[in-house]
Amino acid sequence: MQEGLSPNHLKKAKLMFFYTRYPSSNMLKTYFSDVKFNRCITSQLIKWFSNFREFYYIQMEKYARQAINDGVTSTEELSITRDCELYRALNMHYNKANDFEVGATLLPVVLGNADQFLSL
Incomplete structure (x- = not known):
C-alpha cells in the first residue's frame, strides 16, 4: 500500500475521468486499491476530478460555440x-505523453457530451 499518489495514479485518474465524471469514494477505493486512503488522499483525488471537469467543460463549450458560429444546429451535423x-486538445491534456492508445469508444463519449452544449 502506498501512502501517497504518484504520477501514474494521475494518469489513471485522467483516463478514468472519461467514463465517470463524479466517482464515488467507494469507486475511487476500488480503482486505486494500491493506495492507503485517508482524508488527504481522498481530497486530492476529488480535486483532480474537479480540475478535470473544469478543463473538459471549458473545451466542450469552446467546441460548441465554434460549431454554432459555423452554423451547426443539431448534433447530427457534428463529427468528432x-x-x-x-x-x-483533450488528448493532449489527458494523455500528454500518449502513454495510452485512445480506444474507439472515446469518440462517442465525447460526441455524446457535445450535444448538451449546442443549446447554449
Whole structure:
C-alpha cells in the first residue's frame, strides 16, 4: 500500500475521468486499491476530478460555440474525429505523453457530451 499518489495514479485518474465524471469514494477505493486512503488522499483525488471537469467543460463549450458560429444546429451535423481540434486538445491534456492508445469508444463519449452544449 502506498501512502501517497504518484504520477501514474494521475494518469489513471485522467483516463478514468472519461467514463465517470463524479466517482464515488467507494469507486475511487476500488480503482486505486494500491493506495492507503485517508482524508488527504481522498481530497486530492476529488480535486483532480474537479480540475478535470473544469478543463473538459471549458473545451466542450469552446467546441460548441465554434460549431454554432459555423452554423451547426443539431448534433447530427457534428463529427468528432481524431483529427479535430477538440480531440487533440483533450488528448493532449489527458494523455500528454500518449502513454495510452485512445480506444474507439472515446469518440462517442465525447460526441455524446457535445450535444448538451449546442443549446447554449
